[in-house]
Amino acid sequence: MEDEFKIHVDRLRHGEMEKIRETVDPGFLEQNDEELAFNAPISFHGEAYLAEQDLVVHLDIETKAKLPCSICNELTEAPLILKGLYHIVPMHEIKTGVYNLKEFLRETIVLEAPHFVECHGGSCPKRKELKRYLKSPGSTKKEEEDGTYHPFSEL
Ligand SMILES: [Zn+2]
Incomplete structure (x- = not known):
């Protein structure tokens, strides 16, 4: 051995x-x-x-x-x-x-x-969530609750 x-x-x-x-x-x-x-x-x-x-x-x-x-x-x-x-x-x-x-x-x-x-x-698969968290620190509570994410909504 x-x-x-x-x-x-x-x-x-x-x-x-x-x-x-x-x-x-x-x-x-x-x-x-x-x-x-x-x-x-x-x-x-x-x-x-x-x-x-x-x-x-x-x-x-x-x-x-x-x-x-x-x-x-x-x-x-x-x-x-x-x-x-x-x-x-x-x-x-x-x-x-x-x-x-x-x-x-x-x-x-x-x-x-x-x-x-x-x-x-x-x-x-969780990367998207992470991105959302990282890129939209100002997202409203409502956005988080209904699960939608609008990447360009602030432009
Ligand atoms: Zn993973």
Whole structure:
């Protein structure tokens, strides 16, 4: 288990490059609440190699985050695509000959997750109400009650 996160540093000592291509369950992120959740598989691919005294990991990460729509609060899925990440680890910090990517992935994905999303691909049904609220602060009580909105009535 967990082999998908491991980089065998000892096998890279002579300039080899380890190809990384994995898709893992999002459970290890331990991020699953109302504000931000991950249910979709997490794909990461790239390569790892040694440069002088460092392990260099070069990765793309792809998954989907779930968070409330910024307008109506409906739980909405948003793609999370991170390209060309570099993660550099000094070799002396890797005692066992194996480096585990899990912590790096967890921190990066949770940190880079989107903070704003709008449901229905950017046309939240509640947007109209919000617009009305924002654009007509002077609207009368009556207008609000009968539900009609006259965008140009003040022109
Ligand atoms: Zn919405």
